[in-house]
Amino acid sequence: MAKEHRSRRSRGSLSQAEIVAAAIRILDAEGSEALTFARLGAELQASPTAVYRHFASRHDMICAISDELDAISLAGYEPTDDWRADLRELAHRAWQTANTHPAAAAMGMNLLTGGMSELRAVDCVLRALHVAGVHGREAVVQYQVYVNIVLGSSAAQGALLSSPGLVNPQGVWFRTQVYAPVDPAQYPYADAVMSDLRQIDPSEVFSRTVEMFVTSIERMLEGRELSQSA
Amino acid sequence: MAKEHRSRRSRGSLSQAEIVAAAIRILDAEGSEALTFARLGAELQASPTAVYRHFASRHDMICAISDELDAISLAGYEPTDDWRADLRELAHRAWQTANTHPAAAAMGMNLLTGGMSELRAVDCVLRALHVAGVHGREAVVQYQVYVNIVLGSSAAQGALLSSPGLVNPQGVWFRTQVYAPVDPAQYPYADAVMSDLRQIDPSEVFSRTVEMFVTSIERMLEGRELSQSA
DNA sequence: AAGTTTAAGTTAACGCCATTGACTAAGCCA
DNA sequence: TGGCTTAGTCAATGGCGTTAACTTAAACTT
Secondary structure: OOOOOOOOOOOOOOOHHHHHHHHHHHHHHHOHHHOOHHHHHHHHOOOHHHHHHOOOOHHHHHHHHHHHHHHHHHOOOOOOOOHHHHHHHHHHHHHHHHHHOHHHHHHHOOOOOOOHHHHHHHHHHHHHHHHHOOOHHHHHHHHHHHHHHHHHHHHHHHHHHHOOOOEOOOOOEOOOOOOOOOOHHHOHHHHHOHHHHOOOOHHHHHHHHHHHHHHHHHHHHHHHHHHHHO | OOOOOOOOOOOOOOOHHHHHHHHHHHHHHHOHHHOOHHHHHHHHOOOHHHHHHOOOOHHHHHHHHHHHHHHHHHOOOOOOOOHHHHHHHHHHHHHHHHHHOHHHHHHHOOOOOOOHHHHHHHHHHHHHHHHHOOOHHHHHHHHHHHHHHHHHHHHHHHHHHHOOOOEOOOOOEOOOOOOOOOOHHHOHHHHHOHHHHOOOOHHHHHHHHHHHHHHHHHHHHHHHHHHHHO
């Protein structure tokens, strides 16, 4: 029963990058509740408090994790001349990341990380808008709409996938707590489509949302041409 | 220094409704970190653990708070025959609630509460879509898009308003942590609009997003008419 | 109305967690 | 080689959600 003595990690063997990688491993395998300093220490084969030499607080670490999600999403991305394809691609990448690392996405994807990868992501979206012909203040507003939509939906997807009890074996979602003794006639519209509600494909909803955005940009550009020719 | 003895609360004097009301009061005044069982007990002038007679866990209580946010948003809402106005009105109400109770909104607005008010909200949105002429599976998908957008944006707004250090005295947002030593030339598009980024009006972004949704429904209906006349 | 039952409110405790301060030793520079 | 800096470690702390056992007042029974 003697506590197994761990050899002290050599000086400089830890880094923010390694800690973030370990954290994501834990989140993927055991969910958001498992991400504690104790568990992190075990994963790193280091003292639980060693992390504090690299992050000021848990929140700081989570921001770094979130920024790493941005980095993962952008890895290998190359801008093109097709702004539609770029906006779809960037959205798709965020969505993919949320599906690959749901707990991490639920935890940090709607946070402002203040990190380099987030800045790069901002730049990529703004570039696509610029290529489309959206500039200045308008670009910033549209950027914010896009980010809200893409990151909001992705974070929600992460939460859905990583919260046990919300997803059944077939992978479709349902409500844990049934709307108890309610008169169905009181909520006829909800009642009528209850069965459909359980069978929504989240990725279809997401791509619809993204298409909605792309179309709205197209419309804006069309409107601009009209007013120019007038 | 003797501990002030509180007279025991009489037997049925606590209720889920009163607890939720107290919780929202605390969240509004002191932010999400202040919502502890101890603080809640003080607010209710009751034992911290008394809450457990009414909610199975903290998470259950938060779901109830979230459902109350739905109730607040819907209070006084009356459906009309104008589906556009109804969708705007419902979105505006959620947004208003997020601005009035930011910490509560940040905490629970993208949760599935399983409560009655959520069900009523679902019914209201589906009704508006039905009036518009969107039914069945299509209605469910559009409903989900709408909910993701409205609740996602509102929850993000709540998080923004309730996280200290993200909002300056003038009310416009900025990043706490500046993107440290980065070559501006590496992210030219982000760099070019940095000053604009700090001056976005979130409510403008929100109404743009809602208009985008309404317009996309209109377009869908137009397309439907075209294919019918063909 | 008296006795019984039930459960809401209380009390005290437990275990987990993030965080801190003091300690240790490994790499670095003079 | 010897001191200095600091990453890694250890031990302790305070706050938190949660639980079990206890109290007591309302409600039910006959």
